[in-house]
Structures are given as C-alpha cells and as structure tokens.
Amino acid sequence: MSEKLWIMIVILGLLILLGGVFLVISLTNKKKRKVDYYSLFVMGIIWFPLGIVFENSLFFILGLLFMVTGLANKDKWEKNSVTWNQLTKKEKIARIIIIGVLILLVILGVVLFFTLNSS
Numbered sequence: 001m002s003e004k005l006w007i008m009i010v011i012l013g014l015l016i017l018l019g020g021v022f023l024v025i026s027l028t029n030k031k032k033r034k035v036d037y038y039s040l041f042v043m044g045i046i047w048f049p050l051g052i053v054f055e056n057s058l059f060f061i062l063g064l065l066f067m068v069t070g071l072a073n074k075d076k077w078e079k080n081s082v083t084w085n086q087l088t089k090k091e092k093i094a095r096i097i098i099i100g101v102l103i104l105l106v107i108l109g110v111v112l113f114f115t116l117n118s119s
Helices: 003-028 037-053 057-072 089-118
Strands: none
Touching: 003 089, 037 057
16 A cells, blocks of 8 residues: 555544544533633634635635634633633543644644655
C-alpha cells in the first residue's frame, strides 16, 4: 500500500479513538454542562474565513451558523464559562487526552503535507 493510504488510515484510527474517548467521558459524566456559546462564536470566527479562503461551503456555512448562534446568545457567555479549576479530575484527563490527540493529528497532517509535496 502507498504511504498516503497508511497515513490516512492512522489519522482515521486516531479520530475514532478520540471519538471513543469523548463518548465514554460524556456517557459517564453525570453532571450536564450547558452550551458554551462563546466557544461556538470563536469556532465560527475561525471556520467562516477558512471556508472562504479554501472555497469550502461546509466550513463557510457552519462558521456562519456558529457565529450567529454564539452572537444570539451573547448574554449567556459569562454564565457558561468553565475554568480549569472547575473541571472534575475525569474532565481534566479527558481534555489532556483530546489535546494530545489533536496535536498528534496536526503533526501527522504536516508530515503528510510535506511527504506529498516532496515528490
């Protein structure tokens, strides 16, 4: 098999692992959190221009929806914010794992980019 296919399989496996960790944590967490509308707004601010630059209508539309949803609930931004000290031990571990996997995915993406562009 080609390098490209192996790298894509590894990235898919990491995404499935990340989804599994998220699912386990969310199912075992008894304390429900409200939606963080500020994070939705920030995500929309990031995705909206990326959709324009990369001509990707999915990012463009989702970014626009996230921004509008975040702005519509601007009064709830401070109420829903959670600091690191307010997280439970499980939530802290889950966030560390998720951040680690995301960093690994970014590194794999950069390796894939340079591998494909070198030939």
